[in-house]
Every structure is written in structure tokens, then in C-alpha cells.
Amino acid sequence: MIKALKQPQLQRLWIGQAFSSIGDEIYRVGLTWFAVNLMGSNTGYLAAGQTASLMLLSFVGGKWADRWNPQQTMFRVDLIRMVLVLIPVFISFFIPVPLTLLIVMALVLSALSAFFDPATQATIPLLAKDIETLQSTNGLMGTTIRGARMVGPAVVGLLAAVVPMIHFFTIDALTFLISALSVRSLKKYLPEHVPPPKARTGFAEAVMGGFRLIQGHSGMMYVFISRALTAGAWNLSIIVGFALLVHQVSGGDARMFGLVMASYGVGNLTGALYFGNRSRAGHRLLFLMYGGYILWGVGIAAVGFAPTVAWIAAASIFTGFMGPLNDLAYIDLMQRKFPVSDLTKVFRLRMALESLGTLICTLASPWLIQMTSIRAVMVGCGLLWIICGGVGLMLKPLPTSSSASS
Numbered sequence: 001m002i003k004a005l006k007q008p009q010l011q012r013l014w015i016g017q018a019f020s021s022i023g024d025e026i027y028r029v030g031l032t033w034f035a036v037n038l039m040g041s042n043t044g045y046l047a048a049g050q051t052a053s054l055m056l057l058s059f060v061g062g063k064w065a066d067r068w069n070p071q072q073t074m075f076r077v078d079l080i081r082m083v084l085v086l087i088p089v090f091i092s093f094f095i096p097v098p099l100t101l102l103i104v105m106a107l108v109l110s111a112l113s114a115f116f117d118p119a120t121q122a123t124i125p126l127l128a129k130d131i132e133t134l135q136s137t138n139g140l141m142g143t144t145i146r147g148a149r150m151v152g153p154a155v156v157g158l159l160a161a162v163v164p165m166i167h168f169f170t171i172d173a174l175t176f177l178i179s180a181l182s183v184r185s186l187k188k189y190l191p192e193h194v195p196p197p198k199a200r201t202g203f204a205e206a207v208m209g210g211f212r213l214i215q216g217h218s219g220m221m222y223v224f225i226s227r228a229l230t231a232g233a234w235n236l237s238i239i240v241g242f243a244l245l246v247h248q249v250s251g252g253d254a255r256m257f258g259l260v261m262a263s264y265g266v267g268n269l270t271g272a273l274y275f276g277n278r279s280r281a282g283h284r285l286l287f288l289m290y291g292g293y294i295l296w297g298v299g300i301a302a303v304g305f306a307p308t309v310a311w312i313a314a315a316s317i318f319t320g321f322m323g324p325l326n327d328l329a330y331i332d333l334m335q336r337k338f339p340v341s342d343l344t345k346v347f348r349l350r351m352a353l354e355s356l357g358t359l360i361c362t363l364a365s366p367w368l369i370q371m372t373s374i375r376a377v378m379v380g381c382g383l384l385w386i387i388c389g390g391v392g393l394m395l396k397p398l399p400t401s402s403s404a405s406s
Helices: 008-060 070-092 099-127 131-159 167-184 203-215 220-250 254-276 285-305 309-337 340-371 374-394
Strands: none
Touching: 008 070, 008 099, 008 131, 008 167, 008 220, 008 254, 008 340, 070 099, 070 167, 099 131, 099 309, 099 340, 131 167, 131 254, 131 309, 203 220, 203 340, 220 254, 220 285, 220 309, 220 340, 220 374, 254 309, 285 309, 285 374, 309 340, 340 374
16 A cells, blocks of 8 residues: 555545545544434434435436546535535534434435545546555555554543534635645546546436446446445444443443444554455455354354443453454455446445445334334344345356456
């Protein structure tokens, strides 16, 4: 990953992503804890609403996004997000911030990810000029996101006693501004039109374009189905499960929640550094991805069985460590299998299907938790990951020849 950082264009992209990711985690942890205190097990409905907005824009947003320059898309979305998170801050100077405003803001921010994230994935292969650098960059960006999962909750834990919760949004706005300036500086490193302007796309084509691409590759449909299922279980356990379990075990101590989420982040960052700096060129990427499913599932099931906050934190470190294994293998696979011009459609399809899986799980979460327990739900999420990984390992291997350089 040091190789990637030595290249100025990748260094600029990394700086922006680092600040933006940390801001996102501060925002996410703060909003989740706020929702848990107000809504309890119904917090799943807030997560479901965010997911529904992301899924909708992921499916239909391609009608516009396929014709946009990815770098310009990233820059504009960052500016819009900066303005959005400042709205409740300004309102707080005059009246208490309505819960409905925070919910609407959360929904819109989630929807904007349907444009920003695929544009980022389409930009990386254009900045990384060879397969080795591409892998290094994927590892670097994965490390950045996972490092943010450590730093963001730690910042919340440290500042929660002295900084009003509303000003976590102010911090987030500043990170979006830094990210926007960083993305803007990439313009000189990219072609003027990326991808070339296309004919106008109808909504049907925007929705079905990604499906048509993966249908041409044997075994790829299960890759995306398994991503949808595991994403649903991941969001249910990370966004809802951790908060409710720690709230239950610690008696509502926000510092303990920050500690546990930071522990997961420590494991995530360590795993990203370890797996991101190991060559994956000679490995079967599907074996790594599905093996990562099984190991992550074991970890999250252990969280569900953990009797104390200390044991939850320990199991969280292991779970976080195993997360990058499946993610990095998946990203490498997509960038090798599909040309740059198709990557936005492929990653948008991923976001749409993962959002669908998350929507189902988060909508069902209040009922599941009330019918069983938060511990049983966490263990069930782990079992789903293990099953998806086991089925994937039994399928016929998928060729991983490169086509992304075309």
C-alpha cells in the first residue's frame, strides 16, 4: 500500500477518503446511539429507511449517473453532503432539532452514496495503471475505511462528554469539504470524459443493466446473491445488534459502545493492513471471499455469546480482522472481470442488492429481537454468513481472468 501512496494521484484520493470516512463513522455512531436511546429495538426501522433510499437510487440512479464523469460526480456529491449535515447545526442555534429533520437528512445522505461509491470504484482503475498498483490501492482504500471504524467511535467516546452531539455533524461537514477539495485536485490526472458520453438510458435499462452484465459470467449471480444476504446480516448486527447488545450489557453506557465499536475498528484496520499487503494475484479470489464469510460469521456469533463488554470487545476484534478478507477479494474480482466502463453499473447493482438484503433484515429486526433476543439474532447473523460461505466453496470455481484493463 506504500507503493500506492507514493503516487500523487492516489495519495490525493486517499487523503480525501480518509477524512470523509472518519467523519462518516462519527456521524453513524452518534446517530445510532441517539436512535437507540429514543427508539430502542425500533432503531431497525431507521436503518431500514436509510437502506430503502439507497436501494431506490442504486436501481434507478443509473439513468443519470452512467452519463456523468465519475470524478465530477464525487466532487459534487461531497459538496451536497457537506451542506446537508450543516442544516441541523444551524437550526440548533434557534430551536431544538426535530427528529424528523434528522431522519430526512439520514435518508438523503444514504441515497447520495448510490452515486458517490460506484463513481469511486470506477475512478480507482483509471488512477492505478497496473494490476499490482490496483490491488495495492484497493487494499489502501479498504484500510482507510476500516481505520475510520476505529478512529470515528474513539473520537465519539472521547468527545461525547464535552462536545454536544449536534456538533458531530459539524465535524462531518468539515471532512466532506476536505474530501471534495481532494477529489477536485484529481481532475488533471484523469481523461476529460470518463466514461465517454453515452446515449440516454431509460429506467428499465438503468435497473437491468447490471443484471445483464453479470448474467454473462457463470457463478457470478451467486456472488451477488450471497453479498445481498451477508450484507443484510452485517448491517443488522453492526448497526442495530452491537448498539442494543452493549446497551443491554453495560446499562446504557455510551462510552462502552464507543469502546466496542473502536475494538471492531482496531481488528478491521489490522485485518486490512494484513490482507491488503498480501498479494492476491495467484489465489482463487472466490476461495478467499467465501472463506472470509465463514470466519466473519464465526466471529459475530462469538459476539452474540459474549457474556460481558470485555468479551464482546475481544470477539469484535477477531470479527473485524476477518472482514477485509472477503471485501478485498470481491473488489479484486469485479475489477478484473469487468471493463472500467461497466464498473459503475456493477457496483451500483451490488449496492442495490445489498440494500435489499439490508432492508429485509432491518425491517424484520424489531420482530426478531422481540420474539427471541438480541443475542439470538447476533448468533443467527453469524450462522447466515457461515452458510453462505460454505455453499460458495462448494460451487464450481469462477475464472478470474482480467478484463478490467480494456
